[in-house]
Amino acid sequence: MSTANAILTVRGLRKYFPIKGGILGRTVKNVHAVDGVNLEVFEGETLGVVGESGCGKSTTARLLMHLIEPDEGALYFDGKLVGSPELPLKDYRRQVQMVFQDSYSSLNPRLTIEDNIAFGAKVHGTPAREALERTHDLLNRVGLDPVRFAGRYPHELSGGQRQRVNIARALALRPRVIILDEAVSALDKSVEAQVLNLLADLKEEFGLTYVFISHDLNVVRFVSDRVMVMYLGQVAEIGDADALYADPLHPYSRALLSSMPSMDPDNRTMEPALTGDPPNPIDPPSGCRFHTRCPVVSPICSGAEPALTQRAAKHLVACHAHDPASGYSAPSPKEAAE
Amino acid sequence: MTAPFLSIKNLGVTFTGGTRPVRAVNDVSLDIAEGEAVALIGESGSGKSVTMRAVMRLNPEKRSKLDGQILVGGRDVMGMNARQLSSFRGGEAAMIFQEPLLALDPVYSLGDQIVESIRRHETVSRDAARARALELFEQVRIPSAKSRLDNYPHEMSGGMRQRAMIALALACRPKLLLADEPTTALDATVQIQVLLLLRELQRELGLSILFVTHDIGAAIEVADRIAVMYAGQIVEQASARDLIRSPRHPYTLGLLKSRAHDAMVKGTKLDAIPGAPPDLANLPAGCPFAPRCFLADAGCKAGPIAMQDLGPGHQARCRRLDQTALQDVG
Secondary structure, rough: OOOOOOOEEEEEEEEEEEEEEEOOOOEEEEEEEEEEEEEEEEEOOOEEEEOOOOOHHHHHHHHOOOOOOOOEEEEEEEEEOOOOOOOHHHHHHHHHEEEOOOOOOOOOOOHHHHHHHHHHHOEEEEEEEEHHHHHHHHHHHHHOOHHHOOOOOOOOOHHHHHHHHHHHHOOOOOOEEEEEOOOOOOOOOHHHHHHHHHHHHHHHHHHEEEEEEEEOHHHHHHHOOOOEEOOOEEOOOOOOHHHHHHOOHHHHHHHHOOOOOOOOOOOOOOOOOOOOOOOOOOOOOOOOOOOOOOOOOOHHHOOOOOOOEEEOOEEOOHHHHOHHHOOOOOOOHHHOOO | OOOOOOOEEEEEEEEEEOOOEEEEEEEHHHHEEEOEEEEEEEOOOOOHHHHHHOOOOOOOOOHEEHHHHHHHHOOOOOOOOHHHHHHHEEEEEEEEOOOOHOOOOOOOOOOHHHHHHHHHHHHOOHHHOOOHHHHHHHOOOOOHHHHOOOOOHHHHOOOHHHHHHHHHHOOOOOOEEEEEEOOOOHHHHHHHHHHHHHHHHHHHHHOOOEEOOHHHHHHHHHHEEEEEEEEOOEEEEEEHHHHHHHOHHHOOOHHHHOOOOOOOOOOOOOOOOOOOOOOOOHHOOOHHHHOOOOOOHHHHHHHOOOOOOEEEEEEOOOOOOOHHHHOOOO
């Protein structure tokens, strides 16, 4: 892994989804899907993104891909502002591709596998014949024999095979970054392992950078160099995968990790780390958004929003408990956990 | 141990609706003692949900064929008529589903749904039924239970809905709870709460639980015993401890080895099982796992494989068990 330069830089990303109501159909409320996210993705790394439903991880992916327009914030690719004359959207999209969770709805059911894969390349100006050749190469590369599969339609393939097609399609434009939004979550465990191995091979072969979004904490740890934990539209913590899993600094990360089933019949989980569900992102709590469920909450937490600050080498956390100047008074999370 | 509360013997389920009959469940035998929790794990299409539905006779009657025997509390489920079935469902055995928003009625409040269910099975007054509903809500630890009874399903969060569905299932004091992937749609921090709740209810009420999941981790948190299904058959069953520590069927071994887990060194490859599960409409003659198995020989593909005993409560359906004792799961 090289941490030399940030390939993707996100500054102050915000996206609210309006909820219309009343007779006039005016915006009455907003879903705070992504609220002030700053982040860097370094060339050649895999950045894992974890969090519960409604935490904004998929919205972040769509914003990174420019599938939806952010309300606020800027996105830089290789230091160039995306959407500026320096880097038009179409050029950007050639560099960044996405694989979705649902392998079926993300393919065109009326195109054959090879047409599905070659379509993007043709749109971006690759001659048809060259696009087709590349498609057959890619099919080989993802473990599908082009002689058997190129002419088939998506419904004739199994879920694992279709996800391989989606990966081949993402590679067809020779991108540098691939965003994997729950890309292996719908697959059976035995097939998931095959696809994870394939992703690791491709990353090495094509020198790719991955943003890997998943709710499966075991898988994220296995694939990621760094991990970002999100809660209600904000980044709670971001750091090296091993460091974060070994010693999570944010009380939410700690709770999330200890909610993983123990895998040991003699040592089952006795006490849930948190009670209740995550709050609704329509009216997120004031101050630190986690304060309503936090086991180590202090009065300051409901008042002021903690900033994402560096607390250890390459390890950033947004929590008042880690900021001596915040006025935080409860026992530090460390002591409380012991 | 007394006689099992749920006893499934040589169950087979064939779906006949399509162009070719699909053998979804084949020769499944499974016992659950009173107060015992058993998890049925397997991949999609392995027949775990179909097996569970067969216990409630929920598979479409006209398009499926059942064979074998299912006894619940000594009563033959397959021989029940419509009337007996409807008092059996909810009365002796109740089921909870993956998606409470689909399983609950959206136009009645949770309290009304529970009251209706109680009064369908027992002759009690509305007020008495309502009081029981409140008790149930408290039992499944729904905060401010009293006001929550008047909530409609859409007014609750995912975890709360799942608790409400469990309360509804327990309304008529069933002895057997069938849980079909009850935590799959939930977030991690909520999933563990519901798993622990199921375990507490099992202990407090002496419930027998059949728990279907694809998540081995969830199964270990809840189950005393685990049965692994593959292509319509139970390929291995054992106590949770034995199954994790000393799995013997090559498929169980493969599943445990292919998991990403914390002891893993970064950059190593996952030990994936090659290939994909077979087509249930076109099953191979021998062991259905043979085409993907690293131990398979000609004999494995020749004909059906019988269940082998490996020790108390531990069985596996494999001819090459002499070879698998040496495998290390890591």
